[in-house]
Amino acid sequence: MQFVRLGESGLIISRLGFGAMTFTAGDATLASIYKVDEALADRMVSRTLEAGVNFFDTADAYANGQSEELLGRLLKGRREAVVIATKVGFRTGPALGQAGLSRRHILWSAEQSLRRLGTDRIDLYLCHKEDPFTPLEETLAALDELVRAGKVRYVGFSNWSAWKAAAALEIQKARGYAPFVTGQMHYSLVGRDVERDVLPMMRRYGLGLTVWSPLASGFLSGKYRPENLGDPANRLAGFDILPFDKAWGFQAVDRLREIAGARGCSPAQAAVAWLLARAGVACVLVGASKLPQLEDNLGAADIVLGAAEIARLDEVTEPAAVYPNWFIQRLIDEPQRVALSGQVS
Numbered sequence: 006m007q008f009v010r011l012g013e014s015g016l017i018i019s020r021l022g023f024g025a026m027t028f029t030a031g032d033a034t035l036a037s038i039y040k041v042d043e044a045l046a047d048r049m050v051s052r053t054l055e056a057g058v059n060f061f062d063t064a065d066a067y068a069n070g071q072s073e074e075l076l077g078r079l080l081k082g083r084r085e086a087v088v089i090a091t092k093v094g095f096r097t098g099p100a101l102g103q104a105g106l107s108r109r110h111i112l113w114s115a116e117q118s119l120r121r122l123g124t125d126r127i128d129l130y131l132c133h134k135e136d137p138f139t140p141l142e143e144t145l146a147a148l149d150e151l152v153r154a155g156k157v158r159y160v161g162f163s164n165w166s167a168w169k170a171a172a173a174l175e176i177q178k179a180r181g182y183a184p185f186v187t188g189q190m191h192y193s194l195v196g197r198d199v200e201r202d203v204l205p206m207m208r209r210y211g212l213g214l215t216v217w218s219p220l221a222s223g224f225l226s227g228k229y230r231p232e233n234l235g236d237p238a239n240r241l242a243g244f245d246i247l248p249f250d251k252a253w254g255f256q257a258v259d260r261l262r263e264i265a266g267a268r269g270c271s272p273a274q275a276a277v278a279w280l281l282a283r284a285g286v287a288c289v290l291v292g293a294s295k296l297p298q299l300e301d302n303l304g305a306a307d308i309v310l311g312a313a314e315i316a317r318l319d320e321v322t323e324p325a326a327v328y329p330n331w332f333i334q335r336l337i338d339e340p341q342r343v344a345l346s347g348q349v350s
């Protein structure tokens with residue numbers, strides 16, 4: 006297993022992380038996701054630790070808090086060896102204020118997460134989504150308060166637009182607040198929107214990207230065909246949130262099969278290895294509903310794709326540049342570009 010410092014922080018995490026979104030103690034509000042009971046979760050956590058993974062991700066909202074509870078219990082006794090990330094922002098109860106990124110909800114939810122995880126501090130606390138109803142300054146002050154109180158070690162965002170994260174980082178710098186060290190964002194061969202603005206923003210601010218749904222909810226494992234997309238045994242039948250066109254996605258799967266077949270790995274491993282090779286990607290969060298899937302995904306740690314394989318994968322889903330990116334690229338000053346061999350500030 007390889008390790009990396011998360012952004013410019015001193016937090017060291019494995020390049021593969023484990024996502025505990027599938028863990029449940031019976032909650033079935035999202036039954037196509039929450040499939041892993043305590044016995045299986047125990048085996049998954051043990052196998053993940055054995056593979057050298059030290060980074061575990063959950064959220065207050067997963068299975069109504071049961072994911073945090075199970076993960077905390079299974080990591081008991083190993084607390085010093087692992088880095089635990091959890092999140093706040095989604096609705097966690099019926100009261101109006103039990104959602105979002107207000108000071109009130111963040112401070113309350115952090116206490117609930119600490120209790121459920123059975124720990125006295127959260128290593129990495131992430132805002133799970135943007136909150137359009139709370140001033141950004143209030144959210145950032147609340148996060149900083151948690152860090153100063155010793156309840157949280159590092160903070161980050163998830164599913165935020167680049168402009169809002171950049172605005173937040175400037176506020177954090179100006180006020181001496183604990184800065185965001187990561188963005189946890191969706192990135193996959195069929196979901197490359199972060200290449201447009203989020204990754205360039207992260208490079209500018211020295212943040213490391215942690216990737217969610219690296220297999221596009223399992224689609225890139227190659228187990229889907231047009232005729233079994235609705236198979237109730239699989240995630241996509243019940244929870245299909247990623248907005249990519251499936252016919253276009255199957256072209257990417259074919260290319261993954263080709264690359265994987267030639268080097269004797271699985272399409273899932275090739276998909277994760279492609280992400281691990283992307284500039285700015287610190288860590289890829291793997292998830293699973295079955296042990297063989299976990300085994301498959303952990304195997305990606307041993308795959309280093311060559312430049313030709315990466316180029317073959319890049320080209321199959323190369324995103325079209327949107328404005329103003331196409332303007333910037335097409336009208337770049339040519340003498341300077343040549344003189345600097347493509348180095349950018």
Ligand SMILES: NC(=O)c1ccc[n+]([C@@H]2O[C@H](COP(=O)([O-])OP(=O)(O)OC[C@H]3O[C@@H](n4cnc5c(N)ncnc54)[C@H](OP(=O)(O)O)[C@@H]3O)[C@@H](O)[C@H]2O)c1
Nearest residue numbers: 024025026217218219220221222223226239240292293298
């Ligand atoms: N910040 C956020 O908003 C956000 C959002 C989503 C996830 N996350 C985090 O990211 C983690 C990973 O996300 P994800 O679970 O969506 O990742 P993913 O790898 O895209 O999808 C995982 C699902 O795909 C299927 N699968 C996984 N590996 C497979 C394999 N090798 N062969 C066949 N099927 C396979 C399984 O579902 P089935 O067997 O049920 O089909 C598994 O539960 C989560 O656990 C969570 O911690 C964060």
